[in-house]
Amino acid sequence: MATKINLSLPIFLFFLLALFSTLACAKKETEVAADPELKTCKHQCLQQLQYTKADKQICLQSCDMYHGLKHEHEEQTEEKIRKKKKHEGTTQEHDEEEESGEKEEEGEAEEGGEEEEEYPYIFEENCDFDTKVETEDGRIRVLKKFTEKSKLLKGIENIRLAILEARAHTFVAPRHFDSDVLLFNIKGRAVLGWVKESETEKFILESGDVLAIPAGTQVYIINRDENEKLFLAMLHIPVSTPGKFEEFFGPGGRDPESVLSAFGWNVLQAALQSPKGELEKLFEQQNGGSIFQISREQVQKLAPKKTSWWPFSGPSTAEFNLFTMSPTFSNSHGTLTEAAPSDSRSLLHKHNIMISFTNITKESMSTILYNSHATKIAMVISGKGGLQIACPHITSRSQTKHEKSSPSYHRISAELKPGMLFVVPPGHPFVTFSSRKENLQILCFEINARDNKKFTFAGKDNIVSSMDDPAKELGFNYPSKIVNRIFDRKESLFFPFQLPRQGRDRRADA
C-alpha cells in the first residue's frame, strides 16, 4: 500500500493547511466556510490529468481527512472560546448560562488551581518567545520559561531555548553565556569562533550541524552566506540560576556594552596597565550592536585558515551533522535520526539529552507512540502538518469518584508550521503527520533520554499486539481476533496518512 504513493504528485496549493496556519495565537475567529473548500480540494484532485485512478482516490481521501481534522480543531477552538466567555461572563450574559456547567467549573477550580491553560504543550512562534536582542541585522528570541507556560513542565524548568537569526554577512559579537549550550544549525552557513587558551578555533557549521559549547566559552558567529539568513537553535542549560541565563560581552563598547565597563577605572587601569584616556576611547567605539553586517572581505578574514575560501572546502568540523548521519530508522514514509547520549560528546551525556531529527514524508504520519522517560522539546524546521497529544484530563478526578474508575483523556492538537514548538511529556501518546505538500521536518531535544524507550500503539511490535490474547480480550472486552485484526500491521514508526480502503477485504491486498 505504502509503495503505491506517487511521489510525483504535483505541488498544488495545500490551502487547508495554509488556512490553518493563520489560526495563530492571536486566535481571531475563523470564518467557517468549510464546504466550498472541501469541494475545491476534491475538484483539484479530479482534474489532475497525470493521476491514476488510485492516485485520485488517495487525493480525495486526503481532502476528507484534512477537512475532518480542521473541523475537529475548529470545534475545539470554539468550545474554548465559549468556555472562556463563560469565565469572563458578566451579569448580562448570566441568563444564558447553564447552571450545571458553572458548577462543574467551580469544582475544577477547587482541585487547587491545577487547571492549566488548554494548550500547555504548544508554543507559537509569535506569542511564546521574548525578543532578547534585536538589531537591523538579526535577533535572538528566547522561548519563555517552560514553567511560565505550565506547571506541568516543571521537569524541564532549567532548560531554555533560544533561536538566533542573522542576515547574510553578519557578525554576531563575541560573548559567553552562564549556561552550557547545545547549538544546532537549523539552516544556513556559519563560522563559529571559539576562543581557546591561546588561540581561536574556527568551526564551520552547515545545516544540521550540532556543537556543544560549555558555559563560559567565548564565542562569536558569522553568517558567511551572501544571501541566506542563518537560523541557529541554542538549547541553554543554565549553570548559575536555574532556568535563567545571561550573555556577557567581553569585547564591545557602548552597544554591545563590554562587561569590562562595569569595573572601576582604577581596576581597569591596574589590570590592563593602560591610562584611563586610552581605555575610555576603547570602550566607546563599538555602537554597531550585538549583531551587525560586515563586508565580504571581513567575512573572508574570519574564515578558517588553510581551506580554499569560497566555497568552504573540507569537512564540517561540528561534533556531528544530524542531517547526514545514518538514520536510526527509515522507510518510505519517514526517517528518524537520533544522536544518543552515549554516541556523542560529553555535554549531551552530562545533561542526559538526546538530539533527534524526524523527517516525515509528505502525506505521511508517525505512529501513535509515547516515550518512557524522555520529555521531547520539538521544533518544526520545515513543512506543515499536525500534532495530537493524548493527555489525562485534569478535571477527571472529581468525576472519577462518582462515574468512572479511571481518568479520561483529552486531545491537545495543533497545526504544525515552521518555527512552532511543542513539548511531549513522557508517557503521553502522540502522533505527528505531514501535509500533502511537503515533508515535515522536526528537530527534537529529548530531555532525560537515558533508558528511554519508545512504545507504539500501531505498527510492528505495538503494545496491544504484544499483549497476550486473554488480557487483550479482557482489556477491550472484545474478541481478541478482531482486536488483532485492527492492531496488527507490518510497517513500523512511519505510515502513509491515508484512510483505510473500504470493506473487509482491505487486508487481502496488503
Next chain:
Amino acid sequence: MATKINLSLPIFLFFLLALFSTLACAKKETEVAADPELKTCKHQCLQQLQYTKADKQICLQSCDMYHGLKHEHEEQTEEKIRKKKKHEGTTQEHDEEEESGEKEEEGEAEEGGEEEEEYPYIFEENCDFDTKVETEDGRIRVLKKFTEKSKLLKGIENIRLAILEARAHTFVAPRHFDSDVLLFNIKGRAVLGWVKESETEKFILESGDVLAIPAGTQVYIINRDENEKLFLAMLHIPVSTPGKFEEFFGPGGRDPESVLSAFGWNVLQAALQSPKGELEKLFEQQNGGSIFQISREQVQKLAPKKTSWWPFSGPSTAEFNLFTMSPTFSNSHGTLTEAAPSDSRSLLHKHNIMISFTNITKESMSTILYNSHATKIAMVISGKGGLQIACPHITSRSQTKHEKSSPSYHRISAELKPGMLFVVPPGHPFVTFSSRKENLQILCFEINARDNKKFTFAGKDNIVSSMDDPAKELGFNYPSKIVNRIFDRKESLFFPFQLPRQGRDRRADA
C-alpha cells in the same frame, strides 16, 4: 533476661492498644477512664494460671508501661486540642487566656510560618490518602504529596506511594505510568503481565515479592487467589512532572477509557487502517472499570504457561522476596531484612532507594536509632505497636537566645496499626515497639540510601558507649562510670520491651 521471655504467654485482648487504634485521625476526644483499664489489665495478668511468678511480674510491668504510654499520648493530644482552641480563640474566650502564652505563640508565628502541623511525619490510613480509583472490586489509594503534609518533607517531594487493593479473582486492567514504579506485594497472590517487545512476560508475585517496573511499561495484574484480597504497595518515582504521576490505559473503552480515544478518528483510521465504524465499536465495549472480577477460567488463561496450574509451582519470578531472603540482622526480639541498592537491580540503584522489612517480635522494641542519610518511608504491614520520633522543636530558636544554647526536642508519637504510614527523616532518633499480642511488621522504602549508616543510642556499639570517657563525662556532666552502666548493653537493634528489674543489682544477673 531476654531469654526468659515466655513466648507462650496466652493471647488475651490487648485492649489498651486496641483502644489506641480508635484514636484515629477523626480525633474524637477519648473518654479517659484509665484506672479501671489498668486494674483489669493487671487482674488478667494475675489470673493466668499457667504463668510463672516471673511471667506475672513481666505482665504487670507491661500493663504499667502501656498504660503510661497511653497516658502520655492522651496528654499530648489534650495539649494539642488546648493549643488549637487557643488558636481558634474568639473574643469570648479572651479573658481566660494567659497573656504570656499568647505572646509565645505569636513569636512562633513570626519565625516565618515554619510551625508545621503537629504530626508532620504520621500518615493515617483514612485521612491522608486520596482514592484515585474505586470500583466494586478494588481500589487504588494514593498517599497525599509529602510536601502537602509538611514542607519539612521537601527532600522526598518527588515520591508518591500508592496502595492497590483488589478482591479475589480480579483483573487490574492494562496500563502504563509516567513514573518508575517499585512494586511490593504486601499480601496476596498475584500474576503480573509485563508487555515486552513482542510478547507478554508473566510474573508470579507472592507476598514479600519486589518488582521494579520502569516508566512506560504496559502492565496488568490479576489477583489469582479465590478468596483473599490482594494488597500491593507501589512506590512511584515520576519522570514527567515531579511529584505527579498519571495512569494511561491502552486497551480500554469507556471505562477505563482507552487513551487512544483521545485521538481523532482520521488519525486512528490512518494508523490502524480500520474503518471508523469498527473503531467506534472497539472503543465502546469496555465498561467494566479499571479493576473488575473475572472467572476462574479467565484467571487460568492469564496464568504463566508451562507451570502446572493451581497451585502455582515453580519459584517466584520477582526480583527478590523480602520475606524469604536472609536477614541482615536477627535476634529473638526482631529481624531486619534489607535489600540494599547494590544488591538489587537497576531501578533501586538508579533512584538510590533501599527496601527493608522489619519484624519486631511481640512485646519487643527496636533500639533508639537514627539514620545518617536515608529518609524512611515506613508502612505497617501487620501487628500493632507504637512509634516515637525525637524532633528538634521548631519553636526552640526564639527561646534559644534568652534561655538556652541549644535546641529542645519534642516527641512525635503514634500508635501503629496496619495501613499506617510514617516518615523518619535522617538524623532524627526514633523507636518502634510491638504490642503484647502480635509481631509488628514494617515495610520501609529508604530514600537516599547510599552511604546510609544506622547510629544507635542503646545496645552494642551505641554512640554513647563508643565515646571516650572524658567526653562522655563532660557531655552529661555526670560520672562516666554511671553513664557507662546505663548505656552498656550486650544486645543489638531489638530488645524485649520490658521495664528494668528493680534495684541496683540488676546487672548482676545479666
Next chain:
Amino acid sequence: MATKINLSLPIFLFFLLALFSTLACAKKETEVAADPELKTCKHQCLQQLQYTKADKQICLQSCDMYHGLKHEHEEQTEEKIRKKKKHEGTTQEHDEEEESGEKEEEGEAEEGGEEEEEYPYIFEENCDFDTKVETEDGRIRVLKKFTEKSKLLKGIENIRLAILEARAHTFVAPRHFDSDVLLFNIKGRAVLGWVKESETEKFILESGDVLAIPAGTQVYIINRDENEKLFLAMLHIPVSTPGKFEEFFGPGGRDPESVLSAFGWNVLQAALQSPKGELEKLFEQQNGGSIFQISREQVQKLAPKKTSWWPFSGPSTAEFNLFTMSPTFSNSHGTLTEAAPSDSRSLLHKHNIMISFTNITKESMSTILYNSHATKIAMVISGKGGLQIACPHITSRSQTKHEKSSPSYHRISAELKPGMLFVVPPGHPFVTFSSRKENLQILCFEINARDNKKFTFAGKDNIVSSMDDPAKELGFNYPSKIVNRIFDRKESLFFPFQLPRQGRDRRADA
C-alpha cells in the same frame, strides 16, 4: 614592572580602607571629607624618608587609586539612598520627582519582581547571620539561606554556612547534624572527637585544616589553646530538608538538652534497662550549655593518646591542610591553592565542591576573571581590600527593545574585611584586591566545581588576547594593534594594584 615593587614599604595606617570598613550594613551616611584625606595620604607618602623616588610615585598613585575607589563607592551608596527615598516617597516629595524616573522604575517592577536588592552577592558579618547558639564561651552563627538573600542564588539554595567561635579551653558538646559537613579551621588549635563504631577517633585540627564529616556522625570539638579563640567554618549540605539542618545532642541534660529526653520514660527504661529515677538524674545534670569552658586537665584528658602533650607533636590528621599544601599558582602578588574534587576524599567529590584559598599580597589584585561553572562562596579570613563583580543589569531588558541590542552591566562593589562573605556566580567577571597594609586571604567553597574553568580578561592567555585579530577588531570596532597593546600582559592571575606608568613609552621598560 611587577618586579620593581618594594615590599619593604612601611606599614602606615591605611586609613581609607579603615574608613571603608565603618560603612557597615547599618549604612549610616558617611561624612564626605575626601579632599583632606587624600592630602594626608599623599603627604605621608612624601614624608617616608626611606622611599625611593619610584616608591613615592607608587605611593602617591595608590592614594589616588583608593581615593577614587572610595569615591565611586560613595556615589553608588548615595544613589542607592536616593533611589530608596524615591521608593518610599510620600506625596510631600511628589513634586520633586522626575516623571520619567518614576516610569522607569515601574517598568522594572513589571518585569515580575525580579529586581533584587542591590547587593545580592554580599553578606555582612553583622547583618546576614543568625546566631544559632550563644553562650559565654562561644557561639555558632549561621548564614541566612542564600535564597532568602536573593532568588538569583537558587542554584546554591541547599547549602548553609556556619561559623563556630569558641574561646580558649572550651568544649563544644557532642552532637550530630542531619547534614554532611565540610569543616575548615580558619584559625586556632582544635581537637575533634569523632565517635566511630566502638571508639572515638581524635583529630588534631590546625589552621587551614579541612575535614569532611558525613551526616549523622557524632562529633565534639575542643579548643585546646590556652589563649586564642578558635574559628571554624562549617559548610553544611543538608540531607533531610533541603537548605535546613539541625543539631542533635546525644549526651546532654537540660542545656544542651539530650535528644533522648524526647522519648517516654517507659521507652528509655526499656531501652537502657535503668530505673526511671536514675535516668531522671542523668538528664538533669548538664546545664553548662552547648559550648563551655573546661580546665587544662580536662583538655589534656581529651587530647589524642600516644602523642607527647603540649605542644601536640605529630602530623595533623585532617584530610588536608589548605595553608600548607603546594599552591596551584603563585607569584609575588598572590597565591592560589585549590583542593579539587578529584584530589580529595569522597564528600567533596560527592557534592562536587572544591575548596580553595587565595592569598593576595598587599597592594595587589587578582586579574579580572570569571568561572565557567562554579559558584564561589568566598569568606575573607584576614586582611582588607575590595571586590567588584560585573552583573548583567536586571533592568536592562526593558530598555533593550528601544535603545540597545545587548544587556548593560552594573557593578557590585564591596570593601572586604575579615568575616565578610561574598558569592560570585559563574559567568560573572570579578576582581578582588588587597589593601596596602596587609595581605588579603580568602577562603572559597566552589560549588559545582567539576569541569570548571577560569577565564581571564587580563594577563597571559586572556580571552581577548586569544581572540583572532579580525574578530577582536570587529568586537571593539577598534584597531587590533591598539587592542593587543592594551590586553597583552605577561603576568598571570595576580598583579600589583598599581596605576600604569604615564606616557606611551610604558611598555618600553617592561
